[in-house]
Amino acid sequence: MTRLYKFDEILNDLMDYFILGDPNYLLTYKNENTLPDDLLTELTTEETGDKVVEDGIIVPLSGVENFPYTIYFNLSDTTPELLKDGNKLQVRQDGYCLKVENEEIFLFTMPYLRKFTEEQIENLKKNRKATIKLENGWYSVSILGGLTIQKSELEPTFEFIIKPTIDKPKYTADIAYSFAIRTDE
Template sequence: MNKIFQFNCCLTNGMNYFIAADPYALLEFKNENHLSDNLLEEFTTNESGDNVILEGAMIALEDCQIVPHTIYINLDEKHRVLLETQNDFQFKVGDYPLKIKNGVFCVFAIDYLENFTDETVERLIAIHRSKSYAIADIKNGWYSVEILAGLTQQKFEKSAYHWGEIMDDMEPTFELCLKNVDEAPELTAALNRNYLIEINKEIYKERRLLED
């Protein structure tokens, strides 16, 4: 069984956030708390923005780079991709509680929250599956989530990639490491944490793998 899922060129859709959640569990949180369809407004104007994280219905990766990212969903309790020697590990954040209720976990752009309805959830999942964005089928239950951030070495076609002649083999990366636990874990990560990955093109000039 594959325990590490890799997704390249995941997009923030022009906003500096990624959201990680079981979209159905997040929809259930909205309905149970009688929130409007505009969850982006709800989460930024009242206490529901903290409660949704404390209750394990969502994780917000704030202030990240507005560039394509590689996302790893990692269910392996021992191996960490970002700690491999060819990669540039920058920081680790943990732990977040996460509840999976419908067997699916996604990392998606925050603009989906602006009209978060049943139809939006179905569209989100369909797009993620068809475009190979960050989505994985995992068993229901509670998870403790640790997030690693940095840059990983990837091999892209030059014509399809955005770093041009300097960084076409390194991509900003989030690795979400999920550990299945028996009960709701305590949130130990700081709320409103900055997830900005440093992109220093100069240090990669000598590390390119792609041939000219």
């Protein structure tokens, strides 16, 4: 069973954000809480944004520069890619929690939140390739960011260290943390 998943050339759609999560679970949350289809405005201007992060519905990455990224989903117990020789760790944030309700997670972008409907989720699933299948349940998530060697060059990279937990892990991450990666090293 593969424990390390790699995706190349992942773009942030010109907004300085990535979002990790189970989009169908976010839609269920939106519907149960009678939130507007414009989740982008709701999550960025109301306390709802902090709540969905602290409740493990999404994991946000703010400050993401506009580069093509290599993305790793690491479910192994081995040394993370960004901590291996030759790679350059620049940012790290531990303490996220994530709940999976539909056996898959996606790394997606802010524009999908503008009109967050079932149709939009189908678009997201067709167009976003950074996705993995996971068993339903709780996970702790750490995010590493920096530069990794890809085809003999250092390229911007994010690595998600994802570990299953029995219960909801304590949320201790800094919601305002900036995941800006510098390429001039």
